[in-house]
Amino acid sequence: MSGDDAGQASPVLTGETPTPALFTGRRWFIPSALLHELDPDAARAGRRPRRTARDWVVDFSCFLLAVLVGAAAIEALNDNPHVPEWLAAVDQLTGALACAAVWLRRRWPLGLAVAMTPLTFVSDTAGGAGLIALFTLAVHRPFRYVAWVGGINAALAPLYYWVRPDADVPYLVSVPFAVLLTVAIVGWGMFVRAKRQLMVSLRDRARRAETEAELRAEQAQRLAREDIAREMHDVLAHRLTLLSVHAGALEFRPDAPPAETARAAGVIRESAHEALQDLREIIGVLRAGEPDDTGRPQPTLGALDTLVAESREAGMKVALDHRVDDAADVPSSVGRTAYRIVQEGLTNARKHAPGTEVTVTVTGAPGDGLTVSVHNPPPEGEVPPVPGSGQGLIGLTERATLAGGRLEHGHTPEGGFEVRARLPWGC
CATH class of the missing domain: 3.30.565.10 (Histidine kinase-like ATPase, C-terminal domain)
Incomplete structure (x- = not known):
């Protein structure tokens, strides 16, 4: 079976991460559980992931492997003089049901693994299906579940080979081999699970980094707008005050000499023109949503x-x-x-x-x-309130x-x- 075997989404692997764009066009070759974890809409809606083409290939391979292991066990049963014919028939029927149940491993990984524990104890031909169920559990469920089920399987190995000894392999070899095989299957499944978690974690970090970058850009834009607003206040306040002073002079001295009136009117016109020009530039910058890049020289000392x-x-x-x-x-x-x-x-x-x-x-x-x-x-004297x-x-x-x-x-x-x-x- 493949080390990248997929399954039902684990609660540990949940996260609102977007489906990666690099999967577009080849999503049918990605495990459905991984796609489900990377799809925030599906995770929120609680929809079960649909099998991809890769899932069908992996599931069929697991089923075929369970059948081949069961067929090898049937031959061993027929050569074992300690097993009566009726027990061999029951063993084969139980193994067939266990192999068929492999197709349910994605939907109920924990339930299937728990059910396989007594079946593999009474049936040699269910051994392959039991290993696949244990591997699936290690991939899709936290370690506490795997530890219990895997520990029970390993603890039953000495009793199993005591009740049903192998005709060709000694007892002291069969038991360590069964325990080692159980540990290897659990370790392999946990490795696949860790790789899945790393993938989802990296996608989540990438999403957070993109969000933080957008927030930083928005903050920089807001700070630039505030800086523009401060500049606008300083410039317009100065120019409009000049305009107000000269306009007030014209209002209170209607009999001023024509030259002085013309000079004051010129200052008013020039100040109003410069204020409008600055206002147009700043409004253009604010509409564009970008910092001031007009190249206008800033005043210095x-x-x-x-x-x-x-x-x-x-x-x-x-x-x-x-x-x-x-x-x-x-x-x-x-x-x-x-x-x-x-x-x-x-x-x-x-x-x-x-x-x-x-x-x-x-x-x-x-x-x-x-x-x-x-x-x-x-x-x-008195100054009118401004x-x-x-x-x-x-x-x-x-x-x-x-x-x-x-x-x-x-x-x-x-x-x-x-x-x-x-x-x-x-x-």
Whole structure:
């Protein structure tokens, strides 16, 4: 019989693993039990596996082997003077029934093995069917069942050969040989079972690995979207605040000189255009479900002067104390974080403390880290409430933490507000 003999799915081998694609086209040459274990739908529905072409070949081979062993036993019975004719006839009838029962081994492996134990004790011709039933049990059931049935068969061997001695083989040879044969059959079946379990385990691990890879990809996509959202908040908040400031100037100074009105209108138009352009790009990225691959350059610490100049053009009073000799030496991630901190600080000062002079201080050196501070004094007079959710400062804190630094913000003793961050800058 084949070492890859298949059978009914074992409860130990259950698992929701997909039928492997490499079996497609040759599933009829795979054991039905293995296909059943690798088919999650069949396992959940509790359907019995259908015999494959290989199963029919193996089952017929097992039946033929049982018949051949029984035929050899019939010849030995006829030559044994210790067995009367009526007992030989009963033995042959019992052996025929045992051989026919081999076809049920897939459906009831434990029941067949248990039933074969007394049959093989009273019938020589049922010996082949009994070995096949024991092998099937070892393949499809846990070791505790195999140990009990196999142990009983091995324990009955001395009594069997004492009651029905072999005419040609001595007693002291027959008993060890029968026990060794039982152990070999059980070991072979357990080896096949272990191989089946390994196959199912590998398929299950492959499925889990694919699922984990999909989860990691989804998480990476979600993190990329969150990063895009933070970038969008920083960019749009800055540009829309500039637009609001100039629009407010036009509203409260309708008698402004034409040149100043034209300049403010130009800033509004340019800010609105850039905001819409950034919004289109980000929406396109989100619709595509992919990270931002437009190649748009990200701001670094070197763009800080441009940011301050843009704020001054909008009418803000900004004092920049930039004491970093070569901004190009700052790591890009650290420089981008510092830029966003200053950008958000200027945006908040413009909204909540209009007309005040904002002080931006950037200091640091390789090995000492980079310190960024945005401070504004308390505003003069009443400031109309400006809607805000505080998400900007939360996002800045998260940015600084991801960069390996820390960020603090809050009111100063004199009533102003300060955002202060310390970022790492290795040697």
